[in-house]
Amino acid sequence: MKRREFLQVAGGTAAGGALFSGLTTNWWGIDADPIPDPKTDGKIVPSFCELCFWKCGINAHVKDGKVTKIVGSPDHPLSRGKLCPRGTGGMGLLYDPDRLKKPLMRKEVDGKQSFQEVSWDEALGFIAKKMKKVAKEHGPESLALFSHGFGGSWFKSVIKAYGSPNIGAPSWAQCKGPRDVGFDLTVGSYLGSPEPIDMPNARCITLIGSHLGENMHNTQVQDFAEAVGRGADIIVVDPRYSVAAGKAKHWLPIKPGTDTALLLAWMHVLIKEGLFDRDYITKYAIGLDKLTKYLADKTPEWAFTKTGLEPELIRASARTMAAARPASIIHPGRHATWYGNDADRMRAVAMLNALLGSWGRRGGYYLKSKMPLAKYKLHEKVGRKPNRPVADRAKGAVYPFGGVNLAHGFRDASFPGYAEYDIKAWIVYGTNLMQCLPDRKKTEEAVQHLDLMVAIDVLPAEITGWADVILPECTYLERHDDLWAAAYSEPFVAMRQPVVKPMYDSKPGWWIAKELAKRLDLGGLFPWTNPEEYLRERASASGLSFDELKAKGVIRGKGDPGTIEDGIELSFGTPSGKIELYSQQMEEAGLDPIPVYRAVPEPPPGSFRLLFGRSPVHTFGRTTNNRMLGEIKAENEVWVNARVAKELGLQHGSRVMVENQDGKKAGPIKVKVTQRIRHDCVYMIHGFGHDNKKLRFAYGKGASDSDLVSKVAIDPAVGSTGMNVNFVTLEEVMS
Amino acid sequence: MSAIRYAMVVDTRRCVGCNACVLACKSENDVPEGYCRDWIVEEVRGSFPNLTAEIRSERCNHCSNAPCVTNCPTGASHIADGGIVLVNDEKCTGCKACMAACPYDARYVHPEGYVDKCTFCIHRVKDGKDPACVSICPTSTLHFGDLNDSQSDVSQLLQSRKSKVKGPETGCDPNLFFLT
Numbered sequence: 001m002k003r004r005e006f007l008q009v010a011g012g013t014a015a016g017g018a019l020f021s022g023l024t025t026n027w028w029g030i031d032a033d034p035i036p037d038p039k040t041d042g043k044i045v046p047s048f049c050e051l052c053f054w055k056c057g058i059n060a061h062v063k064d065g066k067v068t069k070i071v072g073s074p075d076h077p078l079s080r081g082k083l084c085p086r087g088t089g090g091m092g093l094l095y096d097p098d099r100l101k102k103p104l105m106r107k108e109v110d111g112k113q114s115f116q117e118v119s120w121d122e123a124l125g126f127i128a129k130k131m132k133k134v135a136k137e138h139g140p141e142s143l144a145l146f147s148h149g150f151g152g153s154w155f156k157s158v159i160k161a162y163g164s165p166n167i168g169a170p171s172w173a174q175c176k177g178p179r180d181v182g183f184d185l186t187v188g189s190y191l192g193s194p195e196p197i198d199m200p201n202a203r204c205i206t207l208i209g210s211h212l213g214e215n216m217h218n219t220q221v222q223d224f225a226e227a228v229g230r231g232a233d234i235i236v237v238d239p240r241y242s243v244a245a246g247k248a249k250h251w252l253p254i255k256p257g258t259d260t261a262l263l264l265a266w267m268h269v270l271i272k273e274g275l276f277d278r279d280y281i282t283k284y285a286i287g288l289d290k291l292t293k294y295l296a297d298k299t300p301e302w303a304f305t306k307t308g309l310e311p312e313l314i315r316a317s318a319r320t321m322a323a324a325r326p327a328s329i330i331h332p333g334r335h336a337t338w339y340g341n342d343a344d345r346m347r348a349v350a351m352l353n354a355l356l357g358s359w360g361r362r363g364g365y366y367l368k369s370k371m372p373l374a375k376y377k378l379h380e381k382v383g384r385k386p387n388r389p390v391a392d393r394a395k396g397a398v399y400p401f402g403g404v405n406l407a408h409g410f411r412d413a414s415f416p417g418y419a420e421y422d423i424k425a426w427i428v429y430g431t432n433l434m435q436c437l438p439d440r441k442k443t444e445e446a447v448q449h450l451d452l453m454v455a456i457d458v459l460p461a462e463i464t465g466w467a468d469v470i471l472p473e474c475t476y477l478e479r480h481d482d483l484w485a486a487a488y489s490e491p492f493v494a495m496r497q498p499v500v501k502p503m504y505d506s507k508p509g510w511w512i513a514k515e516l517a518k519r520l521d522l523g524g525l526f527p528w529t530n531p532e533e534y535l536r537e538r539a540s541a542s543g544l545s546f547d548e549l550k551a552k553g554v555i556r557g558k559g560d561p562g563t564i565e566d567g568i569e570l571s572f573g574t575p576s577g578k579i580e581l582y583s584q585q586m587e588e589a590g591l592d593p594i595p596v597y598r599a600v601p602e603p604p605p606g607s608f609r610l611l612f613g614r615s616p617v618h619t620f621g622r623t624t625n626n627r628m629l630g631e632i633k634a635e636n637e638v639w640v641n642a643r644v645a646k647e648l649g650l651q652h653g654s655r656v657m658v659e660n661q662d663g664k665k666a667g668p669i670k671v672k673v674t675q676r677i678r679h680d681c682v683y684m685i686h687g688f689g690h691d692n693k694k695l696r697f698a699y700g701k702g703a704s705d706s707d708l709v710s711k712v713a714i715d716p717a718v719g720s721t722g723m724n725v726n727f728v729t730l731e732e733v734m735s
Numbered sequence: 736m737s738a739i740r741y742a743m744v745v746d747t748r749r750c751v752g753c754n755a756c757v758l759a760c761k762s763e764n765d766v767p768e769g770y771c772r773d774w775i776v777e778e779v780r781g782s783f784p785n786l787t788a789e790i791r792s793e794r795c796n797h798c799s800n801a802p803c804v805t806n807c808p809t810g811a812s813h814i815a816d817g818g819i820v821l822v823n824d825e826k827c828t829g830c831k832a833c834m835a836a837c838p839y840d841a842r843y844v845h846p847e848g849y850v851d852k853c854t855f856c857i858h859r860v861k862d863g864k865d866p867a868c869v870s871i872c873p874t875s876t877l878h879f880g881d882l883n884d885s886q887s888d889v890s891q892l893l894q895s896r897k898s899k900v901k902g903p904e905t906g907c908d909p910n911l912f913f914l915t
Binding site: 068069 | 746748749750751752753754755757758759761762763764765768769771779781782783784786787788789790813815821822823824825826854857858861867870871872873874875876
């Protein structure tokens with residue numbers, strides 16, 4: 001819109017003038033000042049978000065066919081009318097000019113490979129033909145589906161029916177796997193997502209391995225702020241002065257890799273000083289005697305020699321958390337794959353919670369509720385069952401706990417002879433394996449062994465460049481997905497529905513899966529033409545009104561009582577039926593029955609441990625091309641302690657290359673010189689440093705920590721990949 | 736003084752600096768790329784490991800004694816009902832006198848040539864809604880209301896909690912308060 005000429009102004013609108021005071025009168029004009037109104041309100045379409053995996057309810061405003069703004073749905077228990085910056089910036093994904101627009105196939109002309117635009121029919125026909133060939137020659141089990149994101153459900157149905165059990169996501173073995181195993185071994189329950197913690201009622205919250213606030217899971221941050229606002233005590237263990245540390249009563253700047261020593265010392269203090277919940281432990285736990293004996297010499301003074309934390313700080317923080325019990329939460333965190341001893345560390349977290357009596361308590365951990373959702377029966381009737389077990393680990397390798405497929409294992413199984421049988425084909429849905437699996441070079445090599453590699457995504461990524469076929473899915477704002485029934489304190493069923501029509505030649509996941517299934521002779525999986533038919537049927541089989549889902553995006557249920565204070569009797573899914581402070585299961589598996597602190601290798605002189613985390617405006621590398629979010633944070637920096645920076649001669653804003661112990665390099669990246677981090681580690685926000693030029697905004701901005709994670713430490717209980725074991729040096733780049 | 740005196744109260748203890756307020760403002764007000772009407776300031780003091788931090792969501796202070804208004808040669812900058820400082824973009828020539836006068840650097844020149852800034856989302860407030868930043872804020876850091884109503888959220892917070900304004904020495908009498 002062009003601004004009006006000055007002289008024409010006086011003849012403009014005079015309406016609304018009566019609203020204004022005399023102050024608005026001025027020397028030239030008789031015209032009144034209008035109320036500025038950007039008029040961004042539009043028709044509201046409720047749905048749920050996919051900028052991260054928390055999946056908050058949203059209300060999208062649509063005006064003249066364009067999404068003008070996205071706000072939190074007041075009806076949805078996970079958003080409560082509020083929304084994080086990523087969800088607010090969802091239009092930046094929808095209107096990203098770099099989106100995948102047409103199906104692309106790798107073709108070779110005169111010995112030169114390139115992606116050519118093809119029709120959906122050609123792309124899907126090619127994939128189906130190859131998949132049939134793979135099934136015939138190697139068995140359908142030799143296809144792996146990597147799937148991260150809610151829309152993957154359609155493809156999981158197809159791949160199950162095709163006959164492969166090899167379906168996985170990096171969100172387990174590269175993220176929360178050891179956490180859930182640690183809790184399962186101790187209290188007999190996976191935590192899942194959202195985590196069942198009653199922060200609004202907590203009087204003390206301890207973060208050890210969570211930078212909540214920078215990690216922007218909407219509901220949890222709402223609850224955390226509520227607790228802070230009410231004056232709950234916050235204890236933060238972090239080598240970095242996180243945002244949460246800025247709100248803490250006690251900040252424990254721990255030496256990285258020594259968390260288990262601190263957890264043992266805290267438990268020592270609680271037991272030695274009689275501060276733990278003896279009645280609760282007597283009633284619900286086994287193994288206190290053995291634990292007490294084991295902890296006898298795990299004093300704060302002992303822990304000081306490992307963690308570098310003053311004994312009095314360890315004692316004071318233990319007393320703070322004990323004073324608030326049972327409304328005292330040791331937060332379970334989320335990304336737990338650090339050092340390869342992670343299930344043990346997370347057991348210690350679960351045990352510490354148990355000593356505080358916080359499991360099944362108001363202001364502690366509650367037991368979740370879930371609304372029943374009827375299964376879609378055809379998904380179990382069509383197709384073929386797998387004949388072979390999952391191929392996600394080396395021949396003979398045993399990881400006794402977890403039972404969830406290892407995503408990196410599928411990659412490794414693509415090297416001939418590594419696993420019980422070889423993986424020969426990948427379908428990669430919504431996950432940039434080059435940034436989310438460790439050891440990128442290995443992932444690139446694995447691809448060379450495949451007969452077929454398909455990427456399904458909204459945007460290009462490093463992984464899509466390696467595909468034979470790229471299928472452009474439309475964004476979450478342009479499609480239906482399946483119903484979601486979440487386990488939470490207040491259970492609900494939510495529905496994703498299109499806000500606007502798919503742009504370009506992109507298609508919804510359901511359509512792609514349905515068309516692929518048809519070509520694989522599995523068309524029976526999707527006997528409907530419109531997803532609303534399917535959703536309506538599933539909703540009504542579950543006793544839910546489809547029309548209500550459509551109108552509100554969510555139907556809320558009533559939560560069952562979830563704590564002792566609500567009147568429930570606790571039971572535990574462990575072999576003993578009790579909280580296990582001493583684990584017979586671990587002992588029988590040849591592992592430690594009580595978590596043991598073992599020193600992890602330290603960076604050699606001149607090197608720093610590489611740590612990584614999150615920005616509140618980004619979800620890994622998925623959002624770094626989003627131009628709206630990029631206005632807030634376009635590139636990452638490497639955080640360097642101010643004293644260390646001085647010694648290295650680095651200035652704030654210096655550009656450096658970061659190199660790890662294996663000669664892998666990332667950068668150049670700017671240095672953030674700060675008091676907010678220890679001297680022995682450096683820190684980067686994950687998800688930057690894209691090198692796929694098709695991501696025109698994110699390309700070359702910052703550095704990718706993933707490129708520096710070439711080494712891992714495997715957790716013997718879970719098989720997960722501890723990734724905080726890489727050491728780096730910094731070298732200034734002179735321009 | 737009008738019967739209503741709108742004010743915003745920012746609870747720095749709750750704020751995590753997530754920038755949802757900035758993005759919500761940008762889409763609500765169709766703020767052009769590269770500009771914003773509100774922003775986050777993170778202030779860390781001390782040296783490792785003895786540190787303190789304060790995070791603030793900042794914007795136009797909607798001063799009761801607004802130098803941008805007194806310095807505006809065309810009358811574009813004005814104080815509207817409720818004490819909200821607004822710019823009438825049709826009277827604005829983009830001369831930037833207001834920008835020079837504002838002690839809070841709260842204004843920018845819109846690509847269409849006029850000076851733009853936070854309006855307290857007056858178009859929402861007149862319909863009884865909160866400004867977009869307040870409405871979206873996941874941490875409930877932001878509060879909006881009438882300081883002349885002793886029962887309002889903002890009045891109650893300022894009565895019960897320690898607060899400060901930015902640059903009290905300017906004498907601008909700001910209406911953006913920070914709980915500490």
